[in-house]
Amino acid sequence: MTIFKRGVSRRRVLQTGLAGIIGSGVAPLVFTKGAWAQEFCNNPTGDTVTFGLNLPLTGTYAEEGADEQKAYELAIAHLNGEGDGGLLNVLTPSALKGNGILGKKVAFVSSDSQTKSDVARAGATRMIERDGAIMITGGSSSGEAIAVQGLCQEMGVIFMAGLTHSNDTTGKDKRRYGFRHFFNAYQSGIGLGPVLGQEYGADRRAYHLTADYTWGWTQEESMKEATEALGWETVAAVRTPLGATDYSQYLTPILNSGADVLILNHYGLDMVNSLTQAVQFGMRDRQANGKDFQIVTPLISELMAKGAGESVKGIFGTSNWHWNLQDPGSVAFTKSFGAAYGTPPSQAAHTAYVQALLYADAVERAGTFYPPEVIKALEGFEFDGMGNGRTLYRAEDHQCMKSILVVQGNESPTSEFDVLNVVQEVDRDVTTYDPSIFGGDLGPAEPVPMCA
């Protein structure tokens, strides 16, 4: 009451207002890193932060999707300080503390993308808009990856791609908000070409069967480039629908085409089916042009090799990673994953796990979840200890530059998991290429779009 008796001076109003502002805690934010843009999509305000896992749990790439899910759950457990810590112990440099991300516990939501791009996009939209996902990750198809990273660019949410091998993902369709740890078809060609030349010679005639979507097209293109550089002739390249099950109609024309090598640009269940059926057609027992007929699967995983069984023995391909590598990162990851699930991790699981950790680490280093700052932290980041040697997240195209593997189906496996042999580790210097060759434009990081 005394205030009113004495009247309210302008000075007193200003003093009280300033005190109120300081007291309410706004002022400290003004001096905090990243505070200039706290308004962004799904800015986490509680004590948890949510990852959106977009996984093909059904469809052609379902096995890879299921393995990715296990890896993400393991990565999230390790980020939250549970379990043995896995690769948190060997990642260098690392800002991860094992107490979540920026002190917030990591949670997740998931969606079955059914190995379909439109379903993947719808699932990602739902996880961003309804579930508040701060980051979307996963996928085992380049079609899905390209669709989802386009969406994430529109919504201002970072996408850490899972298994995607098309050149387009970080080529003509690259996006500022999309990042890929997995290698690509071009790098498969660089790695596999010399081995094929050494094993099968320079005088060969190749027939391609190719999954008819972005990954298959770029895989075929890269393999043609690599094999024709050796002196091989391409007899024909035939497209097959993604998810085809009966390849007999595509295989019979090969038998009398004059080809002596069949290159299967298939992945997942498609590859298991096409390879198994090619062997049933007697292709590996044939002679053509006076040589043993050969089959090549440019991209192969242990899950597929296990599915193909006897058919995969002796077949050459490339992989991003293999659980039997003996570097500390690979050993640590195989140990954690094997103890948790009773099987060794696949290359899909490895890339999924690594992507989850790299995102978390980038947020810690940026000190904020604000996407443009996290993007800056990832671009040009060089790290080690994750199983592929020293690796660079290239700023120009968001493609990881690292070593890759040339593998071969094991002729005499010692266990059900011992299905692939690592023939050669292709060094990062060899697999590095000019990012401009595939064109594309990353687009802007700012202004940050608002998802809702």
Next chain:
Amino acid sequence: MFEVIFLQFLNGLDKGAAYALIALGLTLVFGTLGVVNFAHGALFMLGAFCAVTVRMFLTMETVTVDPERLSPWGTPLEVREPLVQAWLGDFGAVLVNYSVPLSILITIPIMLLVGIALERGIIKHFYKRPHAEQILVTFGLAIVAQEVIKSIFGPNPIPQPMPTDLRGAADIGAFLGMQANVITYPLWRLIYFVFAGVVIGGVFAFLQFTTFGMVVRAGMADRETVGLLGINIDRRFTIMFGLAAVVAGMAGVMYTPLLPPNYHLGMDFLVLSFVVVVVGGMGSLPGAVAAGFLLGILQSFASMNQVKAIIPGIDQIIIYLVAVVILLVRPRGLMGRRGVMES
């Protein structure tokens, strides 16, 4: 060029065998009961999952932990021992190896019961209802069957290996006195073709040469007259529905090594099989078989690179193109009875 054409012809016979087997069952049901059975594909799928179930039982394992040995990730090794081999020795291994053909023995009684239960429980209530209602109820049944299988076995395909002795390719060229290794074809696909021929021949012989078959054929021609003679034609038609289910189930079992079955398998084949029945002629058993092989062969030739170079994508649409043409110029199908589908 002869080799290419011959191989595509074999491919066509192989595909056609599957189409013909499913279309035969569909036509049996339509010809006897007058029901358009959209659940028929589901019966093919259920047969395939009989094979999956038999193999699951035959490959059950005991798991023991051996603390002396370590897994690659450093935990005590889990040692798995197949139960059937442990109990039956080499004979158990043979049973596992031949699980697919052996499944036929289990599938026949199961599918017979499923077919009879389906007809007596649901289908018979729709005999006098419009075809649209029959289609709706049988389509609903197919979806229920799909979802039940999905909930039990999961959504993904479950590979079924063929017996190791039958995995290779047969050198047909050498058998015909030509150069070796020029015309080779997977042995199991040839077996499937022969199997289809035996089943189709068996069904025709059953209808042609048995008293039961004669009554059924008479019932197909004039149900009321046969009924007036004091013959319980309904019971025979029920058994025919069961027989159609058995044919579909056996076709599904034998197809599992060629196509790992999942819950959606029936739907994948159903649409094609209906096209086959329409092209062959609704209600005509020889028409269904002939159309099955004809469309299989056409599809196979359409997938030749030389053909696709002229008309890209023709292999994906050839069957439907033929169906459109047949429906336009001969609505009752190639061998259909006059008046059926023409009113």
